[in-house]
Amino acid sequence: MRLHVCAVGRLRAGPERSLVEDYTTRFNRTGRPLGLGPLAFTEVEDRKGGGMAAEAALLTRAAPRGALLCALDERGKALTSPQFARQLARWRDESRQDLAFLIGGADGLSPDLRERAAFRLSLGPMVWPHMLARVMLAEQLYRAASILAGSPYHRA
Numbered sequence: 001m002r003l004h005v006c007a008v009g010r011l012r013a014g015p016e017r018s019l020v021e022d023y024t025t026r027f028n029r030t031g032r033p034l035g036l037g038p039l040a041f042t043e044v045e046d047r048k049g050g051g052m053a054a055e056a057a058l059l060t061r062a063a064p065r066g067a068l069l070c071a072l073d074e075r076g077k078a079l080t081s082p083q084f085a086r087q088l089a090r091w092r093d094e095s096r097q098d099l100a101f102l103i104g105g106a107d108g109l110s111p112d113l114r115e116r117a118a119f120r121l122s123l124g125p126m127v128w129p130h131m132l133a134r135v136m137l138a139e140q141l142y143r144a145a146s147i148l149a150g151s152p153y154h155r156a
Contacts (some may be wrong), residue, residue, distance in 0.1 A: 001092040001099055003039045004061040005137060008055050008105035009130055010043050016131045023138035031145040033094050035092050039141060043135070051090035058104050059113065062107075067098035069117040071109050072137065074127055076120030081154055085144035089121075101137060 005154060011017045024039050031037040036143060043056035049068060062071060079087065091099055102117065123136050146153035 001036055001089075001096050002064070003027075003037060003141065004098060004100040005039070005041045006059045006100050007041065007043055007060065007103035007130060007132060007134055008045065010045060011041075011131055011134060014089060016135050019135045020138045023135070023142045027138065028140040030142065030149055030151065034145060034148050036088065036145055036148075037042050039138070046105070050126050052104065052107050055076040055105050055113075056110040056113040059073065059104075059109075063100035063102070064098040068119070069100050069113075070121055071102045071103060071114050071117035072104075072123065073109060073114055073120045074122050074125060075114075075125045076122040080120045081140060081143050082147055084121075084140055085147040088141075088144050088150055090126055093135065093136060103133050103137070105130060 002108075011020060020041065025040070027039045028037045031039070037144075043064040044055070046054040046058060048054060099121050102113065103135070104110075104113075123133060128136065143154050
């Protein structure tokens with residue numbers, strides 16, 4: 001199952017980009033033998049100032065056709081790392097070809113796009129900057145692959 005992170009905004013050079021690249025490399029190395037990956041990031045920007053509706057259209061186009069959509073939203077379901085790993089495995093075992101995680105801009109995702117998502121995932125009740133949300137998601141994806149692989153990375 002290919003994984004896509006479709007996010008509003010550009011991740012510039014710096015510590016966040018370095019962390020995302022590191023966790024993506026780790027995920028791809030660990031996930032491939034498990035039928036997970038590759039993990040790819042697609043960035044979109046609404047240069048015309050169309051707000052959440054325009055961002056939703058861009059995110060929809062960035063996600064592969066037929067992908068299962070998972071919206072990152074503070075109102076979504078909060079999972080433990082092992083629960084998240086099991087959810088990824090379920091989607092993989094349902095023969096999903098593509099899974100797209102959607103990360104909105106400063107105002108979040110449009111209500112319409114949140115409703116269209118098959119799953120809404122919360123990284124906790126706090127609101128996180130979309131740049132940090134990418135890092136946190138990339139790390140949790142790597143952690144999930146490590147859990148599924150039986151690696152000692154996750155100690156619980």
